[in-house]
Amino acid sequence: MTKTSRFPIVSPPTPQKRPIFDTHHGITRTDEYAWLRADNWQEMFRDPSLLDAGIRAELEAENAYQSKLMADTSDLQKLLFKEMKGRIKEDDSSVPMKDGPYAYGSSFKLGGEQPRYFRMPRDGGTEQILLDGDLEAEGRAYFRLGGVDHSADHRKLLWAFDDKGSEFYTLRVRDLADGKELADQIPATGGSGVWDAGNDGFFYTRLDPNHRPSKVLFHALGQDPETDRLIYEETDPGFFMNVDGTRDNRWIMIGINDHETSEYRLLSASDPFAEPKLVSPRETGLQYELEEGGDIFFILTNADGAKDFKIMTAPATDPVRANWQELVPHEPGRLILSVIGFKDHMVRLERKEGLPRIVVRDRTSGEEHLLSLDEEAFSLGLSGSYEYDTEIMRFSYSSMTTPAQVLDYNMRTRERVLLKTQEVPSGHDADHYVTRRLMAPAADGELVPISLLHHRDTPLDGSAPCLLYGYGSYGITVPAAFNTNCLSLVDRGFVYAIAHVRGGKDKGYGWYDDGKRAHKMNTFTDFIACARHLVAERYTAHDRMVAQGGSAGGMLMGAVANMAPDCFGGIVAEVPFVDVLTTMLDATLPLTPPEWPEWGNPIASADDYRTIAAYSPYDNVAALDYPPILALAGLTDPRVTYWEPAKWVARLRDRKSGDNPVLFKINMDSGHAGASGRFSRLEEIAYTYSFALKVTGKAQLA
Numbered sequence: 001m002t003k004t005s006r007f008p009i010v011s012p013p014t015p016q017k018r019p020i021f022d023t024h025h026g027i028t029r030t031d032e033y034a035w036l037r038a039d040n041w042q043e044m045f046r047d048p049s050l051l052d053a054g055i056r057a058e059l060e061a062e063n064a065y066q067s068k069l070m071a072d073t074s075d076l077q078k079l080l081f082k083e084m085k086g087r088i089k090e091d092d093s094s095v096p097m098k099d100g101p102y103a104y105g106s107s108f109k110l111g112g113e114q115p116r117y118f119r120m121p122r123d124g125g126t127e128q129i130l131l132d133g134d135l136e137a138e139g140r141a142y143f144r145l146g147g148v149d150h151s152a153d154h155r156k157l158l159w160a161f162d163d164k165g166s167e168f169y170t171l172r173v174r175d176l177a178d179g180k181e182l183a184d185q186i187p188a189t190g191g192s193g194v195w196d197a198g199n200d201g202f203f204y205t206r207l208d209p210n211h212r213p214s215k216v217l218f219h220a221l222g223q224d225p226e227t228d229r230l231i232y233e234e235t236d237p238g239f240f241m242n243v244d245g246t247r248d249n250r251w252i253m254i255g256i257n258d259h260e261t262s263e264y265r266l267l268s269a270s271d272p273f274a275e276p277k278l279v280s281p282r283e284t285g286l287q288y289e290l291e292e293g294g295d296i297f298f299i300l301t302n303a304d305g306a307k308d309f310k311i312m313t314a315p316a317t318d319p320v321r322a323n324w325q326e327l328v329p330h331e332p333g334r335l336i337l338s339v340i341g342f343k344d345h346m347v348r349l350e351r352k353e354g355l356p357r358i359v360v361r362d363r364t365s366g367e368e369h370l371l372s373l374d375e376e377a378f379s380l381g382l383s384g385s386y387e388y389d390t391e392i393m394r395f396s397y398s399s400m401t402t403p404a405q406v407l408d409y410n411m412r413t414r415e416r417v418l419l420k421t422q423e424v425p426s427g428h429d430a431d432h433y434v435t436r437r438l439m440a441p442a443a444d445g446e447l448v449p450i451s452l453l454h455h456r457d458t459p460l461d462g463s464a465p466c467l468l469y470g471y472g473s474y475g476i477t478v479p480a481a482f483n484t485n486c487l488s489l490v491d492r493g494f495v496y497a498i499a500h501v502r503g504g505k506d507k508g509y510g511w512y513d514d515g516k517r518a519h520k521m522n523t524f525t526d527f528i529a530c531a532r533h534l535v536a537e538r539y540t541a542h543d544r545m546v547a548q549g550g551s552a553g554g555m556l557m558g559a560v561a562n563m564a565p566d567c568f569g570g571i572v573a574e575v576p577f578v579d580v581l582t583t584m585l586d587a588t589l590p591l592t593p594p595e596w597p598e599w600g601n602p603i604a605s606a607d608d609y610r611t612i613a614a615y616s617p618y619d620n621v622a623a624l625d626y627p628p629i630l631a632l633a634g635l636t637d638p639r640v641t642y643w644e645p646a647k648w649v650a651r652l653r654d655r656k657s658g659d660n661p662v663l664f665k666i667n668m669d670s671g672h673a674g675a676s677g678r679f680s681r682l683e684e685i686a687y688t689y690s691f692a693l694k695v696t697g698k699a700q701l702a
Contacts, residue, residue, distance in 0.1 A: 630663045
């Protein structure tokens, strides 16, 4: 049976061509589908009913088309959903974290889509529900909670929600004594806030119409939000901004950054009318982060050529650059990822030789020790703490075969206490699975790590299908963590693999540098090298391999589809960033100026223009025999706007050779993160997995 015969013959939508032209650096481009971008996109993100009727009709036609092509997988989707739901403990609960007289946590109720937030007495007792996400979501097509933070006096709860998918969050304040909302309601925020020391107001970021966090304001409870005091305004659209606080409630920290430069401003949490104090002015390429340490700040920085970062200290009252002193020196190849300070200890999460590790340091003696772990590939995470004066540090651990564990670790006695192991209600036997870490040779001699999982009974003779996942941007590392969803593929004979391509920080900061801007092509050639290595090692065959990636990973999918369409039997591109050149040429879009350090600025630089033009998926669609492609998007997505995949799909259908279909599924009620409820999200995963099973000939129910 050929790949094309797995889909019924249905005529796809054929959007009109309305060519427009743009010229930059003497180069003229044609865009025949630019009209699919709504002129009123800012307003539409807040109110989707404002979408132009003609554009809506095209998107609905796409949904109708993909629905017909995937109709025969309806029962399979239901079965996959049932399996994945069966691996979730429906009434799951986090391990409460102690803070003063209480311990705070979150949980789900049976059948619930949204989390509930609760507290109980510090050492156990009756739970008090502080916020029930399911109740708040009633009657809304989309609902997602943002930050949830209790005040230091434990009397109030600051929480945020988004009911459009556009990530314009509304902040509310709840009185925990009677559970009633205060009158305070602030729209268009970044989704979180930080209480002042007096617990009578909070700091937050306000988003401008282009979805940029341009202002930090202070809101005094009971006051009109229109009179909120402006603390700091960032006038450079190329920088993100957030506001945070220290656990001892002494400092408010305003963090300003793009992908390669950072800047901090401090003010006392007890004086919301103080002028923020600059720590170190932004200097292109200089990155630093502040972490509390009582009378000092720990400073994680790449200053002075510390490419993989080092840790400095400075007096909390005057942490300017001139006062920085080295504590943990730079070690090439050991990337320090994060730092948490405690009264007597400092903990850092770092990555060496491609694997994460946790190091604990005694602040008095300077003695360090390493938490030992022994699997071939695994994931580690620091879980933070509400308390600063404590000996207990919490961390999480999992591997592709080991369910997630939450542990408390006594930094003084070195005792570990297992608090929770992820339950898989339908059952999970780790002995049935094998996890491996391979190294794929890239074209330039680099070795690209691959983490993979397969069932112990899967034949490794090239006959197994494979899902190869990749991302490769912004320095983000995809962890080799436990994922119950992918077991639905693995149990059907799939090899599930993660390609740790350049553009992430899997092998240090240099791994990121070698996959950005002028070196971006390495991300794509690394992924292709991983695909070919898996075939060479007889884990799979090219016609049985499905590539998957989302957002910037969706750009990766578009690029490899153009560069090596014969490498893959199918491609899944979720919220794909595929019209890179057009987006980077449009400074009005929410993320464009902050993204120039990552991709380059094609407005200002002809070299950057040519670099991006060489790989931008939309600009490189050609008369190629592409494999079946599935694109997914959300209408109100402010990060990767819906029109990018809409245009890409239209151009693919117009230019490609061969009969393989291109499907486009758009969620008309969501944004970048997809469906908001935990079970609604499983339905989307069941759909994409059905596509992967269909194109590899494994869609039978048995």
